[in-house]
Amino acid sequence: MSLPVTPADVASARHVLTGAVLRTPTLPAPRLSAITGAHIFVKYENLQVTASFKERGALVKLASLSPEERARGVVAMSAGNHAQAVAYHAARLGIRATIVMPKHTPIVKVAATEAHGARVVLHGESVGDASEEADRIAKEEGQVWVHPYDDAHVIAGQGSIGFEMLEDAPDLDVLVIPVGGGGLISGIATAARHMRPDIEIVGVETTLYPSMWNALHQENRPCEGATLAEGIAVKNVGALTREIVSALVSDVVLIDEPTFERAVNLFLTQQKTLAEGAGAAGLAAVLADPDRYRGRNVGLVVSGGNIDPRIVASIMLRELEREERIVSFRFSMLDRPGELGIISSLLGSLGANILEVEHKRHFLDVHAKGARLDVTVETRDRAHADQVHKALIEDGMDVVRIDWNSTGA
Incomplete structure (x- = not known):
């Protein structure tokens, strides 16, 4: 074959x-x-x-160019890794490089490419748009096209x-x-x-x-x-x-x-x-x-x-949320002094570390004399999270576990 x-x-x-x-x-x-x-x-x-890994292919391509091709310079299209690889090795070999990147390429990637001495041209909304511009520059300026993969x-x-x-x-x-x-x-x-x-x-x-x-x-x-x-x-x-x-x-x-x-x-x-x-x-x-x-x-x-x-x-x-090492509980409670302290003390005694608290009073689904408290805590693992939830209920708390993926809250 x-x-x-x-x-x-x-x-x-x-x-x-x-x-x-x-x-x-x-x-x-x-x-x-x-x-x-x-x-x-x-x-x-x-x-x-x-x-x-892009450095490998970029260097082999650049090293294959004739003296005449090197003198003409190279042009590449990339939104990131290929751009930096071509720019880096072109600078090492003394070859002028132009890199075309989509307009919305992250600034950090643009800056990294420019830091290697390449001229960066921001063009179009997509990699496809940038590719078309790179092809145009290659033809108009006589530069050698360094394709990111089909070479x-x-x-x-x-x-x-x-x-x-x-x-x-x-x-x-x-x-x-x-x-x-x-x-x-x-x-x-x-x-x-x-x-x-x-x-x-x-x-x-x-x-x-x-x-x-x-x-x-x-x-x-x-x-x-x-x-x-x-x-x-x-x-x-x-x-x-x-x-x-x-x-x-x-x-x-x-x-x-x-x-x-x-x-x-x-x-x-x-x-x-x-x-x-x-x-x-x-x-x-x-x-x-x-x-x-x-x-x-x-x-x-x-x-x-x-x-x-x-x-x-x-x-x-x-990932911590998926593993239920970070979980959120929603408490419905009376709006009176000391309630928050009771809840925080209970969570502490259960080994749950409080990360965030959001106190809500002004929603129509909350009783006029009540409040809703969303508390995000850190637990050891899923079993510990279940243990904390069970203990809160057994202590008489009106509490539910919040699934942010389904509540849209």
Whole structure:
């Protein structure tokens, strides 16, 4: 079978990357293994200078340019990781770089790209709009187009990850890899299948952007919506990547947003590493279908760690609420001195730490002589939360547990 990228191409790319891109570790993750039932090994691409695997493909592509092409400069389109990777390595090689990004790209990503010396052009509302502008600039200014995924040099560069993972963990049974445009999984599959023809390779997309799924299944599911995994929120996959994925990838699965959140949180709390939504896709797939991976040696790639700290904080709080380590109670009580003190003392005696209190008097569904008190507390776990609730009722409190997902309060 003749494919656009060969194992020999990936091997050549490795020579280009040696000494210029970090050979990141592939390490066992015992805590994640205990949670999932699989034997998890993690490849930490978030340790690269720009915190993403994108450096590999970007450097291999830039290194392939002729002196004349380097003199013309390069143009790339990206909302984040590819932009920083191209800008960083273009600066290292003395190549002028123009990066086109959507208008609403977070300022932190724009600033990081500019810090590497690239000219940033903000254009359009979407990655598609930015891509069209980048194509126009390439034609008008004669710059070389550096595609984020549908390029043989880029795919070969990403494929170096596959060789490294199986060198460090040769007994892996399955690789579970994020899929956006398909460059990462295409490269890894090319290398991994060469070393281990029997290895299973599973691609992971967010349910909101099933672009590769559509391509493989001849379906037309919508690709739209706000997703935590914006790094793989791609509406159209590449022609080269589709061909490689069709030939070498065992399956592509779709994962929902809450599972991505849980995966990001577990990487942070259990592995002490920062993974962006797309970077946690492999773990999300294992969490979503643990029976498929139980007892098997599973390789995951933390493909990137560029995530907004505010999003991380939100995810951690949401996970605490899902685990019922943060719960809210609604008390209906008489509006008289000392009532709040009684409730707070009782909660304290039960080991619940009060985080927030909201006192409501002026609602029509509250008795004229009464008040409603919403109290958010920290508990040890779900069992402790149930124990606190039961004890409050047994003490004569008029109290209900608030489910913010269903009340709309």
